[in-house]
Amino acid sequence: MPIFEYKCSDCDAKFEVLHKSSVNQSDVSCPKCNSTKNKKLFSSFSSTFNSSSDLSSGDCSSGQCQIPAGNCSSGLCGLN
Numbered sequence: 378m379p380i381f382e383y384k385c386s387d388c389d390a391k392f393e394v395l396h397k398s399s400v401n402q403s404d405v406s407c408p409k410c411n412s413t414k415n416k417k418l419f420s421s422f423s424s425t426f427n428s429s430s431d432l433s434s435g436d437c438s439s440g441q442c443q444i445p446a447g448n449c450s451s452g453l454c455g456l457n
Contacts, residue, residue, distance in 0.1 A: 383407075386414040 379398060384391050385407035392408050406413050 382418040382420045383415040384418055385412050387412040
């Protein structure tokens with residue numbers, strides 16, 4: 378099940394909820410104030426990629442992916 382991020386319209390608290398995407402957003406309540414007036418936020422995700430290729434060894438965000446500078450902007454080292 379995916380984790381969704383929400384922001385409460387009443388108290389501005391941000392929180393995460395683990396649920397099916399088919400769950401009605403009005404059923405989600407803020408853990409801080411119990412309000413059901415919440416806005417679903419866009420969020421990023423992280424994944425790992427394992428390959429025997431030298432190009433995929435390392436982390437693009439840290440500059441360790443062994444791809445020339447400027448060629449790893451998508452963050453998907455070795456997946457070109």
